Amino acid sequence: MADKLRIGIIGSGGIAQGCHMKGYASIPDLCEIVAVSDVNPETAKQAAEKFNVPTTYVDYREMLAKENLDAVSVATPNKYHLQPTVDALEAGVNVLCEKPLGMNADECRKMCRTAKDTGKILQVGLQSRFNGPSKWLKTYIDAGHLGDVYFARAQALRRRGVPGWGVFIEKDKQGGGPLIDIGVHILDLTLYLMGYPKPVSASGKAWDHLGKNPALYNSWGDYDRDKFTVEDFAVGLIKFDNGAVISLESSFMSNGPDPFSTHLYGTKAGATVTPYAPGNEGIKLFTEQDRLLMDVTPANIPHVESAHVDEVKAFVDAILHDKPSPVPGENGLILNAIFDAIYASSESGKEQQVDVSF
Ligand SMILES: NC(=O)c1ccc[n+]([C@@H]2O[C@H](COP(=O)([O-])OP(=O)(O)OC[C@H]3O[C@@H](n4cnc5c(N)ncnc54)[C@H](O)[C@@H]3O)[C@@H](O)[C@H]2O)c1
The missing domain is CATH 3.40.50.720 (NAD(P)-binding Rossmann-like Domain)
Structure with missing residues (x-):
């Protein structure tokens, strides 16, 4: 070298x-x-x-x-x-x-x-995972403060955010739409925080009700509606071998707000992480102390100039x-295997096994 x-x-x-x-x-x-x-x-x-x-x-x-x-x-x-x-x-x-x-x-x-x-x-x-809030929460979870995390709601939702450049709307070049493009980020972060449990099965649904409609506004530039061959919204329910479940939602277009965050439900406490939020706004903890319910905002989230x-x-x-590897290929395989199962479930209407062997 x-x-x-x-x-x-x-x-x-x-x-x-x-x-x-x-x-x-x-x-x-x-x-x-x-x-x-x-x-x-x-x-x-x-x-x-x-x-x-x-x-x-x-x-x-x-x-x-x-x-x-x-x-x-x-x-x-x-x-x-x-x-x-x-x-x-x-x-x-x-x-x-x-x-x-x-x-x-x-x-x-x-x-x-x-x-x-x-x-x-x-x-x-x-x-x-390299963002300040993500790092803070990983340390907090690994210290046991949430207890066992048994459910997470992961959302990468855009209201009108179809990429107007590149090939993000072409299924043959991308493999899928928002699920595979931005759902991948929030699902990876959620799994990372949960210690990457092994997925066993997934079900889900993908739609394209809005993305092909030329009458609708898009805030991320213009794009050719005829080339739009991916879903505009997808949801999945993923089950893991440790009994945990993740619900995943992702969209390029939807009639709702634009969260990019995940909420983890643990046996001791819960936490919402918004990885790209500025300052100390990226984490909110939900705890109980002496029968008092508390919403806590940590005050020392490390500043990360650029996660990239x-x-x-x-x-x-x-x-x-x-x-x-700081982000091993095996993690990428788990994510793609989950997406394969969600897309297959959308087609078949049935829950699918997730195979992560290689
Ligand atoms: N991590 C993130 O947040 C993030 C953000 C955007 C894009 N991406 C990913 O990055 C990848 C590229 O996206 P982009 O936004 O940079 O797209 P882009 O279209 O801006 O750039 C892709 C480039 O690859 C070139 N190219 C195409 N086929 C090639 C080949 N066979 N060999 C060499 N070059 C080739 C194209 O000419 C183009 O210049 C995608 O996989 C996308 O999912 C990741």
Whole structure:
């Protein structure tokens, strides 16, 4: 390994420039972005200029062959996570792959197996756990203050928030709609806080009542209604082998408010976490003391400038110090397996088993 990690970027659009490259650039003593690849050469060039990267490629395989990389970020649309991730791992390169890890659980199985076989790090880009409120609550829960958490209500709901860029509305390139795109963040955070119990079954329903309607307002830019092939709202009920249950709701469009939060119900206390809330607004605790019911707002939530930057720093730190993946591929597999079951349940009308083996 060179003095500094040699980093390559695969897919250099919005999240690569706004988060991954920014993250690597924030720790110049530890790593250097040496090459950028994108199927669109203009995007690669623009990203490279912005971050002073010397070399660009259209084909990431050429970059892997020539650049002697230590690590890559895979920040392509979901359909193009699998092959670059497997190719990079097989080339002996550590991978930080954006969320969701795959289009479905089978893709994730291949990625997890390859990471295991090659001994390289596979990290999933799930940054919500790196936020201040998330970190505070994880410490609080691990100290036992909520008791056993037996139910959680996880919500990633947007009222009128269909992404007007990229391919987020195209099922063949994304694998699904808000469930797989933003539900993945709040479900990951909820599972992380609960210690990632093993899911056994899930049921759910997905609808597309609003997303195709050209008469409706959208606050996240215009988009082609004819291309809208994903759900606009999905719900799921997930059961775990420790008896816990999570109810999950996610939407790009709905006629309701826009929470991005999860509420955990424990045997001793409850907590609501809103990971992106400012200051000390991210946590509310619900406790009882001497028969007095109390709603408590913690006053020392750590300030995190950017969870995205911190996830990149954690990736680099794990490579340099031989640590396990900060967000393991196996977590990504569990999330995709749950989504597969919810989508299958929506089609069949029946509860589905969740298979997380690989
Ligand atoms: N963690 C987060 O909060 C977050 C936020 C936004 C997007 N994402 C994820 O990041 C990924 C990309 O989303 P985005 O918003 O950056 O999209 P984007 O469209 O802005 O960028 C994707 C880039 O990948 C390039 N590309 C497509 N196929 C490629 C291939 N085979 N090889 C190399 N490059 C290829 C495209 O030309 C484009 O420049 C998605 O998986 C998305 O779910 C995560």
